Amino acid sequence: MNHPPVLVVNAGSSSLKVKLLPHHLSLLVERIGGDTQIKASFATSVRSDGISDHEGAFKLCLTALAEQVPLASIVAVGHRVVHGGERYTRPTRLTPPVIAQIEALSPLAPLHNPPNLAGIRAALHLLPEVPQVAVFDTAFHSTVPTWAYLYGLPRRYYSEAGVRRYGFHGTSHDYVTRQAAQLLNRPRSELRLISLHLGNGASAAAVQFGHSVDTSMGFTPLEGLLMGTRSGDIDAGVLLYLLRSGMSVDELDQLLNKRSGLLGLSGVSNDMRDVRRAAAAGDQAALDAIAVFSYRIRKIIGAYAAAMGGLDGVIFTAGIGENDPELRVQALQGLEFLGIDLDLDKNARGERLISRAEARVAVMVIPTDEERMIAEATLEALAS
Numbered sequence: 001m002n003h004p005p006v007l008v009v010n011a012g013s014s015s016l017k018v019k020l021l022p023h024h025l026s027l028l029v030e031r032i033g034g035d036t037q038i039k040a041s042f043a044t045s046v047r048s049d050g051i052s053d054h055e056g057a058f059k060l061c062l063t064a065l066a067e068q069v070p071l072a073s074i075v076a077v078g079h080r081v082v083h084g085g086e087r088y089t090r091p092t093r094l095t096p097p098v099i100a101q102i103e104a105l106s107p108l109a110p111l112h113n114p115p116n117l118a119g120i121r122a123a124l125h126l127l128p129e130v131p132q133v134a135v136f137d138t139a140f141h142s143t144v145p146t147w148a149y150l151y152g153l154p155r156r157y158y159s160e161a162g163v164r165r166y167g168f169h170g171t172s173h174d175y176v177t178r179q180a181a182q183l184l185n186r187p188r189s190e191l192r193l194i195s196l197h198l199g200n201g202a203s204a205a206a207v208q209f210g211h212s213v214d215t216s217m218g219f220t221p222l223e224g225l226l227m228g229t230r231s232g233d234i235d236a237g238v239l240l241y242l243l244r245s246g247m248s249v250d251e252l253d254q255l256l257n258k259r260s261g262l263l264g265l266s267g268v269s270n271d272m273r274d275v276r277r278a279a280a281a282g283d284q285a286a287l288d289a290i291a292v293f294s295y296r297i298r299k300i301i302g303a304y305a306a307a308m309g310g311l312d313g314v315i316f317t318a319g320i321g322e323n324d325p326e327l328r329v330q331a332l333q334g335l336e337f338l339g340i341d342l343d344l345d346k347n348a349r350g351e352r353l354i355s356r357a358e359a360r361v362a363v364m365v366i367p368t369d370e371e372r373m374i375a376e377a378t379l380e381a382l383a384s
């Protein structure tokens with residue numbers, strides 16, 4: 001990849017991640033407003049004392065980057081924005097009306113869009129001459145059909161309040177399916193692919209002929225697969241039961257988002273490596289947590305093969321998908337009837353293509369690179 005310098009920005013509630021590409025200079029500022037820490041991929045003399053907001057953090061990153069490259073060489077800034085609603089189906093240049101729209105979408109993503117906007121405002125203030133683009137996590141799923149995105153609620157909850165499946169991790173699903181097509185040396189427009197993004201957050205996408213046609217995260221990133229600390233799918237009746245038994249809305253939010261998933265089921269950790277260690281020592285709760293994690297993946301592969309009327313490839317990506325060969329074996333167990341046939345040696349070695357040569361379905365391990373995708377999408381948006 002060789003392109004003019006693009007700064008990719010990912011602003012979280014108390015963190016700011018920036019990466020300058022193609023130089024691969026990255027900085028992570030954490031605990032903004034508290035005991036702020038800065039981590040850089042290069043040696044820098046900047047200090048993180050007294051950083052109280054995203055603008056201060058952004059300024060710090062620019063000061064550090066300026067020690068490495070002239071800031072005037074940056075041609076564009078690409079921002080990761082979590083929620084683009086139904087309106088934003090592609091990367092979009094940031095103008096005052098677009099920023100106002102992203103702000104209007106904040107009720108749909110109260111934890112994500114406000115910090116994303118703080119990053120955008122800081123960047124616009126500190127690099128006012130540089131064009132800036134928003135790349136939306138939801139955009140790739142804008143092709144999901146009505147029957148896959150509607151919930152079984154009265155229609156007006158969708159039409160008046162926007163309650164529907166949106167899906168997330170779109171930049172990652174888009175990137176790895178493009179890479180998979182390249183690896184297979186076939187156009188993505190001919191392939192039915194299932195992308196499994198298995199990190200601390202986890203989601204699956206059915207990508208048919210280049211378009212997302214279903215995805216496991218929904219109105220929020222809470223639905224679907226089991227995750228590090230999120231429950232994924234759960235009977236909504238359980239929530240009613242817990243509320244009626246006296247749990248507050250905030251407690252329920254904490255329970256589902258922060259205390260469930262691998263952590264809640266295993267009682268050990270949200271990190272798959274720790275859960276595996278406990279499982280290896282015979283801990284039944286840890287074994288069950290891994291079994292639930294892999295069963296949900298297996299089930300969704302079957303569902304998405306049905307949704308697409310066939311299957312050409314399965315992609316594993318993100319922390320667990322890329323690094324845990326045993327999980328890949330467990331998730332694919334019993335799927336030979338679909339044409340899945342794993343080469344256990346290639347899988348153990350973590351090769352890119354881990355299915356047998358004669359298998360009908362290609363199984364792949366493809367490292368995700370959301371920053372690279374955002375940088376490329378930013379330049380494409382500015383060129384068009």
Ligand code: AMP
Pocket residue numbers: 198199200201228270271272273318319320323324
């Ligand atoms: P991500 O959100 O993509 O950064 O993924 C983070 C998660 O990947 C961690 O919480 C771990 O559970 C998991 N992970 C990273 N390395 C390994 C590994 N070698 N084996 C199993 N899980 C891993």
